[in-house]
Amino acid sequence: MKKVLIHPATHDTVRPAVDRAFEIFPINLSGKKVLIKPNALRSSDADEAIVTHPSVLRAVVEKVETLNPAAIIVGDNPGVASYGANEECFEKTGLMEAAKGYYQNIGNDPVTVDFNPAFMASASVSRAIMEADIIISLPRFKTHGLTVLSGAIKNSYGFLCGAQKALLHKVAGNPARFQEVVVDVFKIRVPDLFIMDAVVGMEGNGPSSPDLRDIGLILAADNAVAMDAVVATMMGCDPSCLRFLQKAKEDGLGDYDLTTVNIIGTLEKVKNFKLPPLGGEGVAQNPAIQEMLASKISFRPQVDQSLCTGCGTCVDQCPVSALEIVDVFPEVDADTCITCFCCQELCPEKAIQLG
Numbered sequence: 427m428k429k430v431l432i433h434p435a436t437h438d439t440v441r442p443a444v445d446r447a448f449e450i451f452p453i454n455l456s457g458k459k460v461l462i463k464p465n466a467l468r469s470s471d472a473d474e475a476i477v478t479h480p481s482v483l484r485a486v487v488e489k490v491e492t493l494n495p496a497a498i499i500v501g502d503n504p505g506v507a508s509y510g511a512n513e514e515c516f517e518k519t520g521l522m523e524a525a526k527g528y529y530q531n532i533g534n535d536p537v538t539v540d541f542n543p544a545f546m547a548s549a550s551v552s553r554a555i556m557e558a559d560i561i562i563s564l565p566r567f568k569t570h571g572l573t574v575l576s577g578a579i580k581n582s583y584g585f586l587c588g589a590q591k592a593l594l595h596k597v598a599g600n601p602a603r604f605q606e607v608v609v610d611v612f613k614i615r616v617p618d619l620f621i622m623d624a625v626v627g628m629e630g631n632g633p634s635s636p637d638l639r640d641i642g643l644i645l646a647a648d649n650a651v652a653m654d655a656v657v658a659t660m661m662g663c664d665p666s667c668l669r670f671l672q673k674a675k676e677d678g679l680g681d682y683d684l685t686t687v688n689i690i691g692t693l694e695k696v697k698n699f700k701l702p703p704l705g706g707e708g709v710a711q712n713p714a715i716q717e718m719l720a721s722k723i724s725f726r727p728q729v730d731q732s733l734c735t736g737c738g739t740c741v742d743q744c745p746v747s748a749l750e751i752v753d754v755f756p757e758v759d760a761d762t763c764i765t766c767f768c769c770q771e772l773c774p775e776k777a778i779q780l781g
C-alpha cells in the first residue's frame with residue numbers, strides 16, 4: 427500500500443518533518459548521485475510562495491548530507507529560458523543559498539530522450555536528471571490554471587530544458603492534452619521521493635497567484651499519484667476528475683483512490699479553498715464544462731494595465747507569438763493564442779489574469 431505522510435511544520439520547523447519523511451520512506455543514498463529538484467518556476471521573493479521555500483530545500487539538503495551520498499546536485503529549469511535566468515531565479519528566491527553550494531545550472535547540458543510520438547518524437551531533458559541515481563522532488567502546494575493543481579507530477583515538468591516547455595504547451599494545444607503531456611514528461615524519470623512544501627499554499631489563479639493560505643504542513647510520499655490525490659482532496663477537488671491523475675493511473679503510475687493509500691497524519695480539506703477557474707468539483711464533473719476546458723475558446727489572458735510595467739517577458743515567452751506590445755502594454759491575438767498561460771505563470775508583476 428502506498429503511503430503519504432502529512433506532518434505539521436512551519437518554515438522554522440521543517441527539519442523534524444523532513445527527518446520523519448526519511449523514517450517513513452527509508453532510502454539508501456550511500457555512494458549515490460542525488461539530485462534534489464525544487465520547484466523554481468521563476469524569479470520571485472520566497473514569501474510569494476511561487477517556488478519551493480528555501481527552508482524546505484535547506485532542510486532536505488542538510489538531511490541528504492548526513493546520508494553519505496557520492497554527490498548532491500540541486501537544480502531545476504525555471505520557466506523563463508534565457509542567459510542567466512536560472513541563476514537569477516535561484517538567487518532571488520533564496521534557493522541558491524539554501525542549496526549550500528550544490529546548485530548546478532542543469533539546463534546547460536541537455537540530452538535527447540524518446541518521447542510520446544503523439545506529441546513529439548523526442549524531448550530535451552537535463553543530463554543531470556537522466557544520470558542521477560536518486561531524484562528527490564520538492565513540489566509546492568499550489569493551484570494551476572491548466573492542471574488545477576501543481577504538485578508532485580507537475581513538478582517534473584522542469585526536467586525539460588529551455589524552450590521545450592513552451593514548445594510542448596504549443597504541441598499540446600489545449601488544457602486536457604496538456605495534462606496528458608505533463609504525465610508523459612513525469613514518466614521520463616519518475617523521482618524516488620517527494621517532499622512537498624505545504625507550509626504556505628497557493629490558491630486561486632496559480633501557479634503565480636497572489637492568494638496564499640497558511641496550511642502548516644509538509645507532505646511526503648514515494649508515489650506522486652497518491653500525493654497529488656491527497657493534495658486535490660485538501661483543495662476540495664475530486665482527484666478522479668483530474669485528467670492528469672486519470673492518465674497517470676492508466677499508465678500504471680499509481681492510484682488516486684485514497685482507500686488504497688495509507689495516510690500517516692490527518693487529512694483535512696482546507697476550508698473555503700479557492701480553486702482556479704474551471705477547477706471546482708462540480709465543474710470537474712460537468713462534461714459540458716470539461717469540453718469547454720478542452721477547447722481553444724475557453725479563456726484568454728487579460729492584462730491588468732494598472733500592474734503591467736511593459737517589461738515584455740510575456741511577449742518573449744509566448745510559444746506561438748500571440749502577444750505583442752502595442753504602445754506600452756501587451757495585447758493578445760485571440761486567434762493565435764493557444765491558452766497555455768505561460769504568460770500568466772511568468773509575468774513578474776502578476777498582471778495577467780485568466781479572463
Ligand code: SF4
Nearest residue numbers: 734735737738740773
Ligand atoms: S503583462 Fe507582465 S510580463 Fe507582460 S509586459 Fe506586462 S508586466 Fe511584463
Ligand code: SF4
Nearest residue numbers: 744763764766767769
Ligand atoms: S498569449 Fe499567453 S496564453 Fe496565449 S499562447 Fe501566448 S503565452 Fe500562452
